[in-house]
Amino acid sequence: MFSFRFLVALCIVFFSLFASISSHEFKIDGKVLELDESNFDSAISSFDYIFVDFYAPWCGHCKRLSPELDKAAPMLSGLTKPIVIAKVNADKYSRLASKYEIDGFPTLKVFMHGVPTEYNGPRKSDLLVRYLRKFVAPDVTVLESDSAITEFVEAAGTAFPIFIGFRLDESAISNLAIKYKKNAWFSVAKDFSEKNHGSVPALLALHPSFNEQSIFYGPFEDKFLGEFIQQSLLPLTLPMSPEGMKLLKDDDRKIVLTIMEDETHVESTALIKLLRAAASANRDLVFGYVGFNQWQDFAEAFEVDRKTPLPKMVVWDGNEVFFTVIGSESIHGEDQGSQITLFLERFREGKVVQKQLGPSFFGYIISLIGMRTVYIIVFLIAVMFLIATVGKEDPVGAPTPYRSASASTVVADSSDAHVSAHKED
Secondary structure (H helix, E strand, O other), X not given: OHHHHHHHHHHHHHHHHHHHHHHOOOOOOOOOEEEOOOOXXXXXXXXXXXXXXXXXXXXXXXXXXXXXXXXXXXXXXXOOOOOEEEEEEOOOXXXXXXXXXXXXXXXXXXXXXXXXXXXXXXXXXXXXXXXXXXHHOOXXXXXXXXXXXXHHHHHHOOOOOEEEEEOOOHHHHHHHHHHOXXXXXXXXXXXXOHHHHOOOOEXXXXXHHHOEEEEEOOOOOHHHHHHHHHHHOOOOEEEOOHHHHHHOOOOOOOXXXXXXXXXXXXXXXXXXXXXXXXXXXXXXXXXEEEEOOOOHHHHHOOOOOOOOOOOEEEEEOOOOEEEEEOOOOOOOOOOHHHHHHHHHHHHHOOOEXXXXXXXXXXXXXXXXXXXXXXXXXXHHHHHHHHHHHHOXXXXXXXXXXXXXXXXXXXXXXXXXXXXXXOOOO
């Protein structure tokens, strides 16, 4: 009898354990997984590559993204190294949101072998698939012919810069390729027509979307290669926009910013070519440009208005400080190339005036801080308010609901800020 009861108990334990394990089994079937706090860690450990959408049900951007993920999921699951798409209601499962520092919706992350990295790429299904393919591609792709080079460049698309090493050993750039894998495509060409590719060995950097390229001829040591690759992650001339600003996040170089009336004008196109030449000779600086008509708020932060003689050049530290160069406040006229050269010479000589960004740009800076910081600020204000209120003596016999009402008002305001917070597409 004892043995029978023991056997029954053992079976119950076994089937409970089996049910628990089975409930966390996942299949690569081209569907978007819905994860929560009970199965998230299991899912992350089950797949080498998993793309996670941390969303909130009330977020409009999240609602528009959802059908795009549904369309992308089967395409990504069919890759040689499949990528699984999953989503988490981060508004409901706040512990997960806190663990992964989710401060707005939607927040997108790619988990590669369990390690998360922020995803800031496109959100339309076809572009998202092309973008994510890079995460499962080889660190360095070996190209054996001219046609292979062409196919590699076409398949890579325009979302990332492309590096091709001609007559370079794969090991020469493998460490750097791993370091910058989320930022660029890397390859080495083993067999090709030298008449089509000039002197070798060389490392070619392409920016297809900007129609730009740079070539590095050595020395091929980690220090110099790394410097070239890091500088070449940005195009020679970067159009300033909210998307362009994201590219500057990990670059600590100062920005030579040219503000023109309109980026699309013929004279602006000629000026951008001159800036590109200057950028090629001054790789320790980032060269950016913006049209007043394209982004007025941004331009106004640098003391530019409708009456300012344009084009105008300044040097920006990427934060709240910029520098005007004495004697080079504007670069108008015929010989703009010489004026750009003079501007750079005077800047390097320290002939500058330091200034603060205008107030019209502070709102944009705040938007980059993230809602997590906003929550902290709201919390600190609430605490300071309560301390100040508690420190006051209430009149004898006076009722005390005022204190509770004030506290609840602060909490309500914080809640409203939370509900309205979401990341832009």
